[in-house]
Amino acid sequence: MIDAPLLSINDLSVSYAIGNERARAVDGLSLTLGAGQRLGIVGESGSGKSTLALALMRLHKPPAMIDSGQILLGGTDILRLDQGALRKFRWSEVALIPQGAMNALNPVIKVREQMADTIRAHRRDMSARDINKRIDELLVRVGLSTSVAGLYPHELSGGMKQRVCIALAIVLEPKLIIADEPTSALDVVVQRVVIETLKDVQAQIGAAMIMIGHDMGLMAQSVDHLAVMYAGRLVDQAPIREFFRRPLHPYSQLLISSLPSPDETRPLAGIPGMQPSLLDLPAGCAFHPRCPLVQPICREVMPPLETVEPHRRVACHVVAEAYNVRA
Amino acid sequence: MRAFLTNTIGGTLRPLANPRMSVGVGILLALVLLGLVGPMFVDVRLSEPISVRTNQPPSWAHPLGTDSGGRELIAVMIAGTPQTLKMGILAGFIGVLIGTFLGLISGYFGGWTDRIISAVTDTMLTIPPLAILLVVAAAVRAVNVESMALIIASLSWMYAARVVRAQTLSLREQSYVQMARLSGMGHMRILLAEIFPNMVPIAFASLVGATSGAILSGMGLEVLGLGPQNVPTLGMTIYWALLYAAFSRGMWWWWTPPVLILVLLFLALFLISSALDDFANPRLRSSR
Amino acid sequence: MSWSYVLRRIAMFFAVVLCAVTVNFIVPRLAPGDPTAAVLEQLLSRGQQVEGAADIVAAYRARFGLDDPMIVQYLRYVGNTLTLDLGTSISYFPQSVTSQILTALPWTIGLLAISTVIAFGLGSVVGALLAWPGSPHFVRSFAPFLMVLSAIPYYLLALIVLYVLAIWPGWFPLGGAYSGSAPSFSLNGLLDLLYHGFLPGLSIVLAGVGFWALGMRGAMIGVLGEDYLTLAEGKGLSPRRIFFGYAMRNALLPQVTSLAIALGTAASGSVLVEVAFNYPGIGYLLFNALKSSDYFLIQGVAFFLVLTVALSVLVLDLIYPLLDPRIRRQ
Numbered sequence: 001m002i003d004a005p006l007l008s009i010n011d012l013s014v015s016y017a018i019g020n021e022r023a024r025a026v027d028g029l030s031l032t033l034g035a036g037q038r039l040g041i042v043g044e045s046g047s048g049k050s051t052l053a054l055a056l057m058r059l060h061k062p063p064a065m066i067d068s069g070q071i072l073l074g075g076t077d078i079l080r081l082d083q084g085a086l087r088k089f090r091w092s093e094v095a096l097i098p099q100g101a102m103n104a105l106n107p108v109i110k111v112r113e114q115m116a117d118t119i120r121a122h123r124r125d126m127s128a129r130d131i132n133k134r135i136d137e138l139l140v141r142v143g144l145s146t147s148v149a150g151l152y153p154h155e156l157s158g159g160m161k162q163r164v165c166i167a168l169a170i171v172l173e174p175k176l177i178i179a180d181e182p183t184s185a186l187d188v189v190v191q192r193v194v195i196e197t198l199k200d201v202q203a204q205i206g207a208a209m210i211m212i213g214h215d216m217g218l219m220a221q222s223v224d225h226l227a228v229m230y231a232g233r234l235v236d237q238a239p240i241r242e243f244f245r246r247p248l249h250p251y252s253q254l255l256i257s258s259l260p261s262p263d264e265t266r267p268l269a270g271i272p273g274m275q276p277s278l279l280d281l282p283a284g285c286a287f288h289p290r291c292p293l294v295q296p297i298c299r300e301v302m303p304p305l306e307t308v309e310p311h312r313r314v315a316c317h318v319v320a321e322a323y324n325v326r327a
Numbered sequence: 328m329r330a331f332l333t334n335t336i337g338g339t340l341r342p343l344a345n346p347r348m349s350v351g352v353g354i355l356l357a358l359v360l361l362g363l364v365g366p367m368f369v370d371v372r373l374s375e376p377i378s379v380r381t382n383q384p385p386s387w388a389h390p391l392g393t394d395s396g397g398r399e400l401i402a403v404m405i406a407g408t409p410q411t412l413k414m415g416i417l418a419g420f421i422g423v424l425i426g427t428f429l430g431l432i433s434g435y436f437g438g439w440t441d442r443i444i445s446a447v448t449d450t451m452l453t454i455p456p457l458a459i460l461l462v463v464a465a466a467v468r469a470v471n472v473e474s475m476a477l478i479i480a481s482l483s484w485m486y487a488a489r490v491v492r493a494q495t496l497s498l499r500e501q502s503y504v505q506m507a508r509l510s511g512m513g514h515m516r517i518l519l520a521e522i523f524p525n526m527v528p529i530a531f532a533s534l535v536g537a538t539s540g541a542i543l544s545g546m547g548l549e550v551l552g553l554g555p556q557n558v559p560t561l562g563m564t565i566y567w568a569l570l571y572a573a574f575s576r577g578m579w580w581w582w583t584p585p586v587l588i589l590v591l592l593f594l595a596l597f598l599i600s601s602a603l604d605d606f607a608n609p610r611l612r613s614s615r
Numbered sequence: 616m617s618w619s620y621v622l623r624r625i626a627m628f629f630a631v632v633l634c635a636v637t638v639n640f641i642v643p644r645l646a647p648g649d650p651t652a653a654v655l656e657q658l659l660s661r662g663q664q665v666e667g668a669a670d671i672v673a674a675y676r677a678r679f680g681l682d683d684p685m686i687v688q689y690l691r692y693v694g695n696t697l698t699l700d701l702g703t704s705i706s707y708f709p710q711s712v713t714s715q716i717l718t719a720l721p722w723t724i725g726l727l728a729i730s731t732v733i734a735f736g737l738g739s740v741v742g743a744l745l746a747w748p749g750s751p752h753f754v755r756s757f758a759p760f761l762m763v764l765s766a767i768p769y770y771l772l773a774l775i776v777l778y779v780l781a782i783w784p785g786w787f788p789l790g791g792a793y794s795g796s797a798p799s800f801s802l803n804g805l806l807d808l809l810y811h812g813f814l815p816g817l818s819i820v821l822a823g824v825g826f827w828a829l830g831m832r833g834a835m836i837g838v839l840g841e842d843y844l845t846l847a848e849g850k851g852l853s854p855r856r857i858f859f860g861y862a863m864r865n866a867l868l869p870q871v872t873s874l875a876i877a878l879g880t881a882a883s884g885s886v887l888v889e890v891a892f893n894y895p896g897i898g899y900l901l902f903n904a905l906k907s908s909d910y911f912l913i914q915g916v917a918f919f920l921v922l923t924v925a926l927s928v929l930v931l932d933l934i935y936p937l938l939d940p941r942i943r944r945q
């Protein structure tokens with residue numbers, strides 16, 4: 001995408017051990033992200049988005065396991081960091097707004113302390129006064145009053161909690177913010193405002209952002225590039241305008257056409273058929289049982305992710321054929 | 328009826344695969360067998376006072392020796408273990424019956440009924456059971472195994488009431504119960520036909536805990552000398568041993584067997600109930 | 616903390632106390648025979664040994680006021696009990712039941728409080744470590760041992776401890792709380808108290824620690840799955856901070872709730888432990904009262920046992936909102 005990418009993920013695979021089997025929730029995923037860029041990741045529930053987000057910070061827990069791959073952020077090989085270095089790396093380089101941010105705050109500690117402990121863990125030399133000043137400033141920046149610092153999480157509304165999580169995410173000015181469905185628990189009006197806030201602060205500190213979600217409408221407004229995941233694999237990636245103007249992957253086409261109009265939001269629900277189980281993937285392209293354009297080859301050969309245009313990658317035999325990328 | 332059967336069978340058979348369960352059941356069966364088979368080999372009449380020479384250490388004639396009251400200890404153990412089990416299971420059963428009833432009513436009807444029953448349950452849970460049992464047993468004095476079970480049962484229903492209430496609360500919202508309600512089924516029939524069958528595994532799981540609690544309370548009364556006077560029990564044996572200073576007189580054979588049997592009994596019941604808890608119980612330690 | 620919460624807890628305290636008083640009032644009246652009959656019979660059997668038997672009988676008569684209507688008797692009884700007038704002890708005549716109990720109670724409270732705090736603290740830490748993925752491997756091998764401990768009641772553990780550490784090797788005294796006729800207030804006296812209190816205390820700690828560890832392990836496993844724990848790790852906090860400030864701090868809440876419930880059992884258990892060790896608390900007093908059928912003293916001990924536990928539960932209930940901010944503004 002850009003000459004020296006901030007983040008590059010190479011052939012990353014993450015799986016869950018279920019009984020004696022392994023479910024590949026992220027399968028051979030590669031992508032790059034430039035500094036300050038915003039990448040959206042969409043996909044049906046269970047397509048592996050959260051698994052990817054957690055693996056990027058090595059926050060995955062058993063039974064999840066990273067099988068292979070490489071994650072480079074600003075030159076750091078994340079998968080090779082030892083525990084101490086990993087601890088320093090987390091939050092100062094990558095911050096997370098976790099899915100279900102409603103429960104992301106410790107219920108028994110006040111907001112100020114939950115922000116302060118983060119700063120203290122990374123900036124030993126910062127004085128208590130500076131820390132408090134910084135916290136007040138951040139709260140104001142995300143549109144909250146400074147008095148929120150003295151409250152407990154249960155005293156905040158959903159939207160306020162989400163803003164606190166945003167303030168928390170930028171407290172160390174990381175290079176990358178991962179927002180996993182940052183607004184899914186909020187009502188529509190609050191959603192928009194919170195997303196605006198998130199975009200503003202992200203732009204102010206110049207961080208890159210990965211935003212995960214279901215909501216195509218919201219994505220259209222907030223990201224530069226969009227990536228589509230299906231059953232653990234990246235199947236389509238494009239600049240956001242291109243994506244909406246001319247979606248390439250049949251799955252993406254269905255996603256777009258199931259929207260009443262580009263300006264209206266609707267969750268990904270209108271596609272016939274069901275996503276297959278990760279333990280029982282169909283041979284060939286995982287999407288083929290639901291694909292309107294299915295060809296015989298799709299039932300046998302897994303399509304690789306191929307660059308079809310500058311900044312556009314698609315994993316589909318039909319599209320590759322049309323572009324004639326395969327000699 | 329189908330739900331009843333699957334629940335009962337599922338609730339009792341599946342856990343047997345659990346090693347904790349099999350060890351627990353094994354110990355328990357061994358103790359039951361002791362009471363059933365023992366009398367064929369040992370004359371249990373020797374558990375009466377003044378039937379053998381006093382203070383004899385273990386020997387061929389008296390494998391576990393004799394105590395200062397002239398009882399043969401192996402006979403006392405064989406006669407006493409079933410009494411302890413009987414008292415515990417009886418008290419536990421009555422307690423769980425009361426608790427299930429109160430929990431069903433409380434969870435199903437909600438409102439003031441629920442508030443009152445829950446408040447009483449929570450209050451009763453914090454009262455040291457020994458304090459109440461003591462006053463009652465000391466006033467009644469000449470207790471037998473059955474009346475002791477009754478007294479103890481009156482204080483062993485609270486846990487059953489809590490778990491059954493929690494479960495009823497969640498079942499009440501299930502669609503099939505709502506359907507039954509909409510179709511005009513009476514409260515009593517819904518409770519008995521739709522909700523109660525689902526309580527069987529839970530009630531069964533709490534029966535084990537209640538039995539263990541009842542034996543604990545019973546032992547408490549016995550070692551204070553408030554147990555049945557006419558039949559031998561494990562706790563009373565410890566009481567006599569303590570009263571006659573068996574410890575400092577080196578008469579280990581007097582107090583070790585009852586202590587050992589009781590430890591095994593509590594261990595078995597704990598293993599069984601923790602194995603049952605693993606899947607039958609929704610969080611028992613739910614918050615107040 | 617809201618007033619309605621405080622008032623509800625205080626009401627619950629009085630409900631428990633009233634419940635105990637009522638049991639004490641009703642039970643002897645339900646028992647077969649005249650309540651004074653048993654006492655008279657007992658005094659007769661002791662013959663001339665008891666001086667002033669007539670006084671005692673008179674005191675009993677007056678106390679029961681058997682000619683008054685039931686409700687008057689009841690109210691008078693409640694009033695007497697709440698002013699801690701619990702009657703006269705037979706075996707220690709003419710001492711009052713209350714004075715007997717007040718001499719014994721500090722021993723019980725001291726033993727029970729110290730041992731329970733140790734058991735609770737130790738059990739909670741061990742239980743938290745059992746569930747903590749970062750704890751050393753040998754910690755996990757404690758689990759079966761703790762399970763066995765949690766299954767064995769206080770009293771049986773006390774007998775085992777008594778035998779294994781006192782009678783057999785002779786390392787500890789067989790019983791009592793101090794050497795000589797009274798405890799002395801010096802360094803040696805203090806050490807002597809510890810020496811005597813060690814085994815009863817150890818029994819209570821051992822009997823409790825497994826229970827608290829298993830409970831904490833369960834609570835901790837629940838907390839470890841929460842989002843705020845993932846985020847704490849993501850924030851790059853030190854494992855210590857995550858363990859204490861995030862994981863344990865939250866897992867302790869259900870533990871404190873169950874402490875309030877378990878206190879009654881613990882108190883009952885430690886009464887029996889005192890009996891096993893001849894420790895001069897109310898358990899021992901009770902044992903002697905039972906031997907001599909000193910019914911008022913028995914009732915008094917039962918009442919104080921309930922009172923002590925209810926008070927502790929009240930204190931716990933009032934402390935709890937300080938630990939869990941969510942309760943404060945309900």
Ligand SMILES: Nc1ncnc2c1ncn2[C@@H]1O[C@H](COP(=O)(O)OP(=O)(O)OP(=O)(O)O)[C@@H](O)[C@H]1O
Binds near residue numbers: 018023045
């Ligand atoms: N703890 C776990 N154990 C086993 N399998 C898991 C676990 N967590 C997730 N999975 C599986 O991994 C796959 C990906 O899950 P993930 O949570 O990453 O999906 P997602 O795209 O974030 O979905 P959503 O949109 O619902 O958040 C799913 O098929 C899920 O079943």
Ligand SMILES: [Mg+2]
Binds near residue numbers: 049050051099180
């Ligand atoms: Mg997700």
